[in-house]
Amino acid sequence: MTVATGRARRRRVALAGLGAAFVAAFAARVLLGDYTFTVPDFFRILFGEQIPVSTFILMETKLPRAVMAVLVGLALGTAGSLFQMLLRNPLASPDIVGVSLGASAAGVFAVLTLGLRDDAVSVFAIVGAVVISGVVRWVAGTTGGYRLVLVGVGVAAAMVSVVQYLLARSNTYDVQLALRWLVGSLNSVQWPTIGVLALALAVLLPLLAVLARALPALELGDDAAAGLGVGRHRTDLLLLVGVLLTAAAVAAAGPVAFVAFMSGPIARSLMGGRHSLVAGALVGAVLMLLADYVAAYLIPNTVLPVGIVTGAVGGPFLLWLLARGAATGRTG
Template identity: 65%
Template sequence: MSLTVHRPVTASPAPGRAADAADARVVVRRARRAPRRHLLRLVGVLVVVLVGAFAARVLLGDYTVTIPDFVRILGGEQIPGATYIVMESKLPRAVLAVLAGLAFGIGGAIFQTTLRNPLASPDIVGVSLGASAAAVSAITLAGWSGWPVSAAAVAGALGVALAVRGVAGDHGGFRLVLAGIGLAAAMQSVIQYVFTRVDEWDVQLVLRWLTGSVNGVAWPSIGLLALSLAVLLPATAWAARSLPATELGDDTAAGLGVGRGRTDVLMLLGVLLVAVGVAAAGPIAFVAFLSGPIARALNRGRTTLLAAGLVGAVIVLVGDHVGAYAFADLNLPVGVVTGAFGAPFLLWLLARGHTGRRVA
């Protein structure tokens, strides 16, 4: 007696349906790759623009330096006049502009993306002014100088950020922006009061904390900023993995497994980035506000922190070059130049009504 095993017969898909499924997979694969390729091209273009702006800031101006001479100076050779101008003036300003621009650009983009509001910039919600108020108070009232002033600036930024978060509660959005504007006005009042008590010898130092400037900063301060960014930027890249879900809102992000804690960590890193930038170069106006929207527009409406940082670096570099050489016998701080361009952008944004969600 023999047993016959009957195997189930599976129907093979029709050739036409299999081809359609393969075509659909190809289309989906291409749709996923296209934004990545565009982002890579955008980052490459921004890096080229940044290198060009850096070269123009270091090599051109009232005293031009050739590329061979610049290489020789970096190698340690002493060229009368040129070595001092490059190593003590042009190069530190350019390096600080790049580092501060990266910090402001990425920090501002984190604020705007996480809170889903283009007005939620550190300039608008008082984080930058909190750092400035703490720094000028430390200089004028406590008589501090050097790194303690920078530490006070970081503490001031963190204090304002925590206060804004506490006042806004769990609502965020427009309520957080309004709370930030109120605290920014309070910080501005503190700055004005302290400025009336400043010693005449400290006026120029205090003005730097009010407008923002990359001039006259020593290499140790630049090195401290670079060390801070070496820690903060990798941490930000790790925390930003949840950013696409965070953009969808707290409820949707929670449904996707992204808790409020991750968002708070990312916001804290954004505050620290802006704080260390202000501690090194002062509150360079509107860089954090401009970088995110510009990078988003260049990336076809998609958020990109890396491009925002590169855009911020280009803005500070170009703004410093314009402030130094656009007007004869007049050296404007970079914060004045960026403020002159950022204010009209803010008015345009308000006129267009692109201010985020409605108030609940």
């Protein structure tokens, strides 16, 4: 067996393992917890049978949270891997370059200053993410890479200041409404919101699959990609899709910290050092399902926002990644 064949086999095994982990995490989130379901009961309720109490808990609480966790995880995991592939930097996730915070700041502004709610706030969040990403790209120029990450960090810090100012001048009730735009939460998930996010992914993911054919060339660098006939505009289009994936997820659940950031490096490690959008998406979905399970049951009678759990894990992960980069003379 050649080296190439062995690597290809490892990647297939890794994807199969991630698929199995995804199914197991989804089953655990739906079937286990403080109110458990058997597999037969799950499918009986899913296909319309009414079981007192059980039907309500499954269809209005557990299942919508699990489905939302999957969709948000897929969106953020894909976006994180895409950013890191295009910018050739393991720190270049939507969390780091300001996209998530741009959406959050716009959402908080809509809630606290304009008094908007629900879908109108989501629209503001998406617009905020797109505008901030455009500002970061414009200030960073065409060099990309570490310059874009540094500019993104600066813009993200500015967005934090905006959010803090808005919170400081608002009353307590309005601040409570804005909290989901600060930490990320799957609490009180509604099926219509899930439907909108699912529709967004149904449009963006196939578009990404078409555009991603240029990724092998773009990973070689802008000059090499240009020599292969792939222009810089393709990079900008792919980044825009990544921004929209992030914005859709943030609009639905708030800025769930570090999922996009963690998904890329974990997927790359499992895939033997090779980037994979599919692996990144699966890792993101698994991380969201596990984090939401912990958020729901870590503290009895208390349901934490999922962003608290992902932030608690992602912060040390970032420090570890930086420490490993310092030890090996590289980042990531």
